[in-house]
Structures are given as C-alpha cells and as structure tokens.
Amino acid sequence: MAGEGRVLVRADGDDDVVVAVSSALVTAGWIVEHAGRSTPVSEGPRLDGIVFVPGLLDTVAGLDVDPAAELVELVESLGRRLRSGGDGGARIVAVGSRDWLGWAGRPAVAAQAAGLVAAVRSLALERGRAGLTVNCVLALPLDAHRRRHRGAVPGTHLHEPVALTPEPVTSADIAATVEFFLDPRSNYITGQALHCCGGASLLSSLSV
Amino acid sequence: MFHAEFKGKVSLVTGAASGIGNAVARELAAHGSAVVVGDIDAGAADRAASAIREVGGQAVGLRVDVSSRGEVEAAFARVEADLGPVDVLVNNAGISIDRGVRGVTDEEWQRTIAVNQTGVFLCSQAAARSMIPRKTGRIINIASRAWLGWFGQVAYASSKGGVVSATRSLAIELARHGITVNCLAPGLIDTPLVRSEPPEVLERLLRAQPMGTLGEPEDVANAARFLASDRARAVTGQLLYVCGGKSLYAQPAMA
Numbered sequence: 001m002a003g004e005g006r007v008l009v010r011a012d013g014d015d016d017v018v019v020a021v022s023s024a025l026v027t028a029g030w031i032v033e034h035a036g037r038s039t040p041v042s043e044g045p046r047l048d049g050i051v052f053v054p055g056l057l058d059t060v061a062g063l064d065v066d067p068a069a070e071l072v073e074l075v076e077s078l079g080r081r082l083r084s085g086g087d088g089g090a091r092i093v094a095v096g097s098r099d100w101l102g103w104a105g106r107p108a109v110a111a112q113a114a115g116l117v118a119a120v121r122s123l124a125l126e127r128g129r130a131g132l133t134v135n136c137v138l139a140l141p142l143d144a145h146r147r148r149h150r151g152a153v154p155g156t157h158l159h160e161p162v163a164l165t166p167e168p169v170t171s172a173d174i175a176a177t178v179e180f181f182l183d184p185r186s187n188y189i190t191g192q193a194l195h196c197c198g199g200a201s202l203l204s205s206l207s208v
Numbered sequence: 209m210f211h212a213e214f215k216g217k218v219s220l221v222t223g224a225a226s227g228i229g230n231a232v233a234r235e236l237a238a239h240g241s242a243v244v245v246g247d248i249d250a251g252a253a254d255r256a257a258s259a260i261r262e263v264g265g266q267a268v269g270l271r272v273d274v275s276s277r278g279e280v281e282a283a284f285a286r287v288e289a290d291l292g293p294v295d296v297l298v299n300n301a302g303i304s305i306d307r308g309v310r311g312v313t314d315e316e317w318q319r320t321i322a323v324n325q326t327g328v329f330l331c332s333q334a335a336a337r338s339m340i341p342r343k344t345g346r347i348i349n350i351a352s353r354a355w356l357g358w359f360g361q362v363a364y365a366s367s368k369g370g371v372v373s374a375t376r377s378l379a380i381e382l383a384r385h386g387i388t389v390n391c392l393a394p395g396l397i398d399t400p401l402v403r404s405e406p407p408e409v410l411e412r413l414l415r416a417q418p419m420g421t422l423g424e425p426e427d428v429a430n431a432a433r434f435l436a437s438d439r440a441r442a443v444t445g446q447l448l449y450v451c452g453g454k455s456l457y458a459q460p461a462m463a
C-alpha cells in the first residue's frame with residue numbers, strides 16, 4: 001500500500017494515464033523516475049518497481065515499435081537495478097489494452113496488445129525465482145464512450161465496447177490498479193492480466 | 209493511510225474462522241470495516257471475532273452453513289438488523305476433497321457442490337437483493353487455481369469452475385447497479401490444509417511453480433481488500449490468481 005520505494009515509469013504515450021499513475025504513486029509515497037524510449041536507464045539507484053506504458057490505449061493504427069519486445073528489453077537493461085528476490089524483489093506492471101481480446105478496426109493494436117500480455121506472462125515465468133512479479137492492467141481507450149457514439153466500426157455492425165459499470169473508466173481507475181500490483185504486498189501475484197474496463201472484457205472467451 | 213478506507217462499511221466473510229477467510233476478515237477490520245465472521249463452526253467464529261476485537265477491530269461471530277438457504281437468509285437478516293446491510297460479501301467458505309474419479313462418492317460430490325458452489329449462489333443472491341436498491345456493493349468469491357483442473361480434483365475443480373462462471377454472470381448482471389463481482393484464485397497458500405500434505409509432495413508442488421514459494425493467507429487478503437475498495441470500481445468479472453505464477457505453468461505429469 002504505502003510505497004516507500006522507487007519506481008521507474010517508462011512511458012511512450014497515453015499521457016493521461018501516465019499523469020494519473022505518477023500522481024497516485026507520488027501521493028502514496030513512491031519516488032518516481034520518468035523515462036521515455038531514448039532515456040538511458042541502465043544506471044541509477046535501486047528500483048522497487050517499473051511501470052511500462054507503451055501507449056496502446058491512444059493509438060488506432062498501432063505503435064511503431066513492438067511493445068512486447070520493448071518490455072523484454074527494458075527488463076533486461078534494468079536488470080542490475082532491480083531489487084533482488086532476497087531483498088523483497090521488484091514489481092513490474094505494464095498498461096495494455098482490452099483490444100488484446102480482438103477488436104474490429106484495430107487489428108494491429110490488438111496484435112501488439114496480445115503480444116504484450118504474452119511477454120508479461122513469459123517474463124513472469126522466467127523471473128519468478130528472482131523475485132520479480134510481472135503483471136499487466138488492461139484498460140479501455142479513455143474516450144470509449146465517444147467512439148461508441150460515433151457509430152459502428154466502418155464495414156461492420158459492431159460498436160466500440162464500453163464499461164458495463166455506471167461510470168466510464170478513468171485514468172485514476174487505471175492508476176489505482178497499477179498501484180495495487182506495485183504494492184510490496186502483491187508479491188505473490190504474477191503473470192496476471194487484470195482488466196480494468198468496467199466489465200467490457202466479459203463476453204470474450206479469452207478473458208478468463 | 210488507508211486505515212479508514214472501510215469506515216462505516218459492513219463486511220460479511222464466510223468461512224472466516226480459519227485460514228484465508230480469517231486473514232480477509234482481519235484485513236478488512238484493520239481497515240475500518242465492521243466484520244461479520246461467518247462460519248459453520250460457531251465457537252471458532254466467536255473466537256476469531258473476539259481476537260479481532262482484542263486488537264481494536266469491530267467484529268461479531270455468526271454461525272452460518274452457507275449451503276442452507278434458511279441459514280443464509282437468517283444470517284443476512286440478523287446482520288442487517290444488528291449492523292446494517294452488507295456492503296462487502298466475501299464468499300470464502302469452502303471444503304476440499306482430493307480423490308480420484310473412481311473413488312468419489314455421491315455424498316462427497318454433492319457436499320462439495322453444495323458448500324463451494326451453491327453456497328456462493330445463496331449468499332450472493334441474498335447480498336444482491338439488498339445491494340441493488342442501494343446501487344453499490346462488492347462481492348468477492350474465493351475460487352481456486354484448481355478450477356483449471358488437476359489430479360484427484362474432479363469434484364473440487366468442478367465446484368470452483370462453477371464459482372468462476374457465477375462470478376462472470378453476476379458481474380454482467382449487477383454492473384449497472386454499481387456492484388462489482390470478482391474472483392480470487394489462490395494457488396498454494398500456507399494454511400493448515402496445505403501443511404497437511406507430506407513434505408515430499410509439497411516439495412514437488414513447489415518445484416512445479418514459477419516463484420517456488422508458498423503464499424500467505426495475507427497475500428490473498430490484501431488482494432481481497434483491493435477488490436472490496438472504491439479504488440477497484442472499474443474492475444469487475446475478473447479472475448485474479450494469487451498463486452506465484454502457478455496458473456501460468458504446472459506440469460501435470462509430475463504429480
């Protein structure tokens with residue numbers, strides 16, 4: 001809960017989510033270090049956590065760089081800075097998209113989002129003994145309601161999925177879920193893909 | 209800083225006299241909730257509740273067999289009269305049976321389904337009836353990684369598969385009323401149940417698991433507290449494994 005540690009937020013998009021995550025973490029007492037794709041990160045103080053926000057919620061065409069490969073590289077390059085298992089280990093959280101379940105009109109985003117989930121699960125398997133937990137929060141585009149009101153996805157009769165819960169999903173909701181996985185007390189949870197989308201994942205067979 | 213997170217809330221945790229349910233009850237009480245320690249073992253429920261009161265929490269013990277409609281309805285009526293309507297329901301009561309398919313008796317099958325699956329339905333129905341008009345509520349079901357299947361687990365795994373499925377249907381139906389319904393799937397958690405395995409079996413189970421360690425009841429409790437909080441209002445219908453990665457990989461041929 002209370003973050004007494006240091007976390008690196010590596011972000012290449014989804015600015016609203018990044019702002020919400022950073023402010024939630026600072027409020028909870030974490031020291032937050034920001035980095036982008038070109039920031040050198042391999043040297044620096046010991047890290048208790050990494051948050052990776054590749055920008056999958058904002059994009060319609062897909063990202064220029066494969067987020068799964070980037071996550072693997074990031075974990076590799078930060079290896080020496082991550083707190084070791086004997087010392088409590090470190091928490092890694094990626095923010096992905098509900099699109100990984102498949103979505104009309106955004107097949108490239110879906111593929112990248114699914115790749116990210118597979119990378120998270122693989123890293124969790126590979127780094128479990130080293131005390132790393134690796135999880136992802138899968139959200140909806142923050143403007144999902146607006147997209148839905150624009151009508152069906154061209155060439156289909158299908159409308160943008162939105163939350164089933166009364167309120168739209170906000171960046172603060174996403175940040176709270178990220179913070180949960182960063183909590184040192186979440187150190188037995190790994191390889192999980194938790195949807196923070198007000199139930200918009202539920203009609204997919206892949207979501208369980 | 210979250211110590212007042214559940215101030216003014218009423219939480220009912222079933223099977224809370226022991227193990228995981230007990231840790232969940234302590235966790236919610238430590239964060240300000242009034243907690244009902246529901247259990248089929250009345251004496252153990254009272255002892256668990258008084259242990260919570262001793263450290264400054266608010267708790268009462270209540271005997272309830274979750275497989276009985278009469279007892280469940282009476283329990284909810286009693287809680288509502290004494291403390292107010294239930295804000296957070298944690299369906300944790302469960303029994304496990306470890307027996308190959310050839311040996312499972314009708315009684316074992318039926319009791320496992322009655323407690324683990326019907327119990328979740330009866331308590332959730334009673335909770336939903338009082339949560340819907342108030343447009344808020346949290347239901348958290350304790351399933352098991354075993355729902356994915358395992359040796360000697362046909363009855364237990366089937367009952368927990370029912371819990372996973374019920375979670376999703378309830379989440380879909382109750383979302384528009386502001387009620388979230390989620391499921392936690394513990395892996396190997398250090399409770400008397402798991403410690404009763406022979407050491408070599410435990411050793412083998414740990415070797416087939418990515419983190420290679422047992423979890424603590426408190427690990428599950430912390431996740432339950434998140435799902436019970438306002439912070440998780442956009443999380444519903446989810447199955448979250450608290451299993452050290454066991455749900456990602458296990459090698460059945462080793463068992």
Ligand SMILES: NC(=O)c1ccc[n+]([C@@H]2O[C@H](COP(=O)([O-])OP(=O)(O)OC[C@H]3O[C@@H](n4cnc5c(N)ncnc54)[C@H](O)[C@@H]3O)[C@@H](O)[C@H]2O)c1
Nearest residue numbers: 223225226227228247248273274300301302352394397399
């Ligand atoms: N311990 C683990 O590793 C593990 C793993 C996966 C899932 N689980 C699940 O977590 C839950 C708790 O398990 P635990 O290990 O803490 O078990 P436990 O045996 O320590 O506690 C279970 C409690 O439920 C009560 N109970 C049993 N039948 C009941 C009924 N009909 N009505 C009301 N209460 C009843 C018991 O009296 C006991 O206090 C169960 O649903 C179990 O299936 C446990």
